[in-house]
Amino acid sequence: MSVGAQIRTAPPSGSGLRTARASVPGGRRKKHGTKGYLFIAPFLLVFVVLLLVPLGYSFYISLFRTQIVGGTTFVGLTNYRAALSDTLFRSGLARVGRFILVQTPVMLGFALFFALALDSARLRFARLIRLGVFLPYAVPSIVAALMWGYLYGPSFGPFAQIAHDLGTTAPGFLSSQWMLASIGNIVTWEFTGYNMIVIYAALQAIPSELYDAAAVDGAGGIRTAWSVKIPIIRPVLQLLVFFSLIGTFQLFSEPDIMAAIAPTVIGNAYTPNLYAYNLIFTDQEVNYAAAVSFLLAFVILVLSYSVILLTNRRNKRS
Amino acid sequence: MARITNDRPRAWRRVATTVAAGAILSTAAAVALPSAGAAHVAKPSQSHAAKPVALTLWSWDSFATPEVKMFEKLHPNVRINVVNAGTGLAEYTKLRTAIQAGSGVPDLIDMEFPEMRTFEATNSLLDLSKYGANAVANQFVPWVWSQTSANGQVYGIPLATGQMAMIYRADIFKKYGIPIPTTWAQFATDAAKLRTADPGGYLTDIASNDYNAFMGLAEQAGATPFIPAGKNSWNINLNSTAMQKLVSYWGPLIANKTVSTDADFTTAWYQGMSSGKYATWISASWAPSFLEGIAKNTSGEWRVAVLPQWTAGASVGGNIGGGAYVASKTTKYPQIATEFLEFMSTNPQSAAYLALQEFRFPTTKVEAASPTFLQQKVPFFGGQEVNRLFAKVDNSVNKNFAWSPFNDFVASSFLTTVGVAMGNKQSNLKPSLQAWQSAVVSYGRRQGFTVGTK
Incomplete structure (x- = not known):
């Protein structure tokens, strides 16, 4: 998805964008021919075959139970009921919930900071810095997790070695106390650049007249950022929160890689997605895994919708 | 999907196969010998069928090992395609997926003892007893044979064992x-x-x-x-x-x-093994050669007790680990598959190669008692006759486990x-x-x- 597309799909609630929308003539709806569908046919085909059909199929299998002994029987919503009271599933959800509460604000804070700094045109090596912050996003998350896994290493990792040379010990990054923070750090490192670019693009789209007006009013750089830039790009920030929420609930690769170096810390249900995966591939509980996946999707749906509702209401008020 | 975490703990249960460089057994010699592995099979051998057949073997190694070549020499119409399907859980996951899909299931599979009941439960393994496998039963060490068979049914031919011992750093014990x-x-x-x-x-x-x-x-x-x-x-x-x-x-x-x-089996653990962090490794008969691979710098310091x-x-x-080759229930060539599995462990050339070149601890009484095998002195263990010690503890394993x-x-x-x-x-x-x-x-x-x- 291109950066531009994301900005355009942002809820048009900010004052600057609202005026643009308002000018679209409402008028009588035109009758569409079938030609339009021809154009979207390739997309529709992929959408149906690769998304709707598998989705429908997994919902279908989530209503059954396949036993090693006894075969397959229809059980209705039993799998869902079991998942709701499954402590492994619930603790995984709670864990990603905690993760989101801390990691998302930190990551978006960094992204906003870098974007504003770049937009201020006061940086000397702006292009280099922009590239540098963005680069981790180009590193596949598997590679990133492997790399950080090495850095966190308790005996051979550089942090541990530096700490050892200084006569102290580094925190156990891979211990159960630190693991969530360690993964949070990896995710922040990976995605700050992406978020920064999105925010930066939004900042670039702000008409310069507003800055002139701010300057006339006597606003300095920080005041302009706080009172002009941030309010205007708020829809973009909301969109990024929304994306982070969806992405983070599906956390998988990072804990999966960490499981290879800290197996007992990660276990098999560190995040709901990891749990669903292990249910299928080690526990042979495909049906139950489908139910867990659907519940996870439902939780994400509810939370995302609440975020949209909440921010929309707030936007209306302001 | 190949999963990275499959390198997880369970991964290494046996020795990495050494390169076929030690071709001490010339293929010519193998050809000259009668098909010892197939001789006892009551039914007429399918492998002498005129039509060439190809079987797929899922192994933990990717190259056609010399023992496979030996079998092919004796059975010119049989091709065994060796496919590296990953190690441990990675292989089992793939196998389970193939069985579920009903296609792409190999004929022959490398499988650890602990996993066999699991695939028996899903009715995925071929009962080799129907193809005469019980005839070789008395050639095997009893507890080892019990790992792959029950109630007269045979679900695999044991290839290597993992009887336990304490592997230790003699120098550290001496120092302190x-x-x-x-x-x-x-x-x-x-x-x-x-x-x-x-x-x-x-x-x-x-x-x-x-x-x-x-x-x-x-x-x-x-x-x-x-x-x-x-x-x-x-x-x-x-x-x-x-x-x-x-x-x-x-x-x-x-x-x-x-x-x-x-x-264990993580980078930090490997490092601990070579740095002397752990003075002993409570492990199994596949461990010595594995250890040689990960802690070269400590050569000569280790002993087995x-x-x-x-x-x-x-x-x-x-016992830890050990394994067998098994045949899938869906194989089109059950007779040849059985012959192949028997050949691997009971053919003297193949068994010797597995034991001496690939360091898989023998499962047959003859090979486990072979003087060449027992007298092998391992420099990594200060010249100790490691095999002799493992052979000694072979009979102390619980047969009913x-x-x-x-x-x-x-x-x-x-x-x-x-x-x-x-x-x-x-x-x-x-x-x-x-x-x-x-x-x-x-x-x-x-x-x-x-x-x-x-």
Whole structure:
């Protein structure tokens, strides 16, 4: 998805964008021919075959139970009921919930900071810095997790070695106390650049007249950022929160890689997605895994919708 | 999908196959010999059929090993395509997916003993007894044969074993004047002594993630957690007196940090092995050559000793890993598959190659007693005749030890119960043992098995 597309799909609630929308003539709806569908046919085909059909199929299998002994029987919503009271599933959800509460604000804070700094045109090596912050996003998350896994290493990792040379010990990054923070750090490192670019693009789209007006009013750089830039790009920030929420609930690769170096810390249900995966591939509980996946999707749906509702209401008020 | 975490603990159970460089057995010699492996098969051999056939073998190695070539020489119309399907759980996951899909299932599969009941439960393995496999039964070491057969049915031909021993650093023991432990009581005293002498070292690492190693120790402690009780009926007791004895021993040692609980087969653990962090490795007959690969710099310092005993003077052993080649139920060539499996372990050339070149501990009585094999002096172990020691403990393994029909679940729930408790350095591991038992029993019942808990 291109950066531009994301900005355009942002809820048009900010004052600057609202005026643009308002000018679209409402008028009588035109009758569409079938030609339009021809154009979207390739997309529709992929959408149906690769998304709707598998989705429908997994919902279908989530209503059954396949036993090693006894075969397959229809059980209705039993799998869902079991998942709701499954402590492994619930603790995984709670864990990603905690993760989101801390990691998302930190990551978006960094992204906003870098974007504003770049937009201020006061940086000397702006292009280099922009590239540098963005680069981790180009590193596949598997590679990133492997790399950080090495850095966190308790005996051979550089942090541990530096700490050892200084006569102290580094925190156990891979211990159960630190693991969530360690993964949070990896995710922040990976995605700050992406978020920064999105925010930066939004900042670039702000008409310069507003800055002139701010300057006339006597606003300095920080005041302009706080009172002009941030309010205007708020829809973009909301969109990024929304994306982070969806992405983070599906956390998988990072804990999966960490499981290879800290197996007992990660276990098999560190995040709901990891749990669903292990249910299928080690526990042979495909049906139950489908139910867990659907519940996870439902939780994400509810939370995302609440975020949209909440921010929309707030936007209306302001 | 190949999963990265498949390199997880369970990965290494056997030795990496050495390169075919040691072609001590010229293929010409192999051809000259009669087909010893096939000779005893009652039914007419399919392998002499005029039409050429091809079988697929899923192995942990990617190259066609010389023993496969030997078989092909003797059976010109048979091609065995060796495919590297990954190691351990990676291979089993792929196999399960292929079985579910109903296509792409190989004819022959490399499989560890603990996993066999699991694939028997899903009715995926070929019963080789229908193709004459029982005829070779008496050639095998009894406890080894019992790992692949039950009630006259044969689900695989044993290829390598993993009887346990204590592998230790002789230099570290000497340096700190610590006696080689022969009992677990002495082992605990030694462990404390080493900790005081060398704060950076541990007498051993009891890996919190290694279900197989834990079960090996449980086996030695006298536990038989899985007892078949008829068709799809099992008696499961992971919380027995023997298991409790085991965790009561290790719990305090773990809590006092007298022994470490680092996850094994990880980079940090490899480093610990080569840096002398662990003075012993409680492992199995596949371990010596594996160790040679990961801790080259410590060559000459290691020795192998009999496992410490619960009762002084006893000789009770255990087993970790080991494996067989099995045939899939859906193979189109069951007769040839059976002949191939028998050939691998019972053909003298093939068996010798497996033992001497690939360091897989022999499963047949003849090969396990072969002088060439027993007298092999290993420089890595200071010239010790390592094979002789492992051969000695071969008969101390419990013949009645069986694995569960859902091994992957038992292993993964070990990780989340006992493994986590060990990782958290809990002294009292009994509650985690109870939690493990409950998880396994309820899983078994959910999967339709009749489960008793005696």
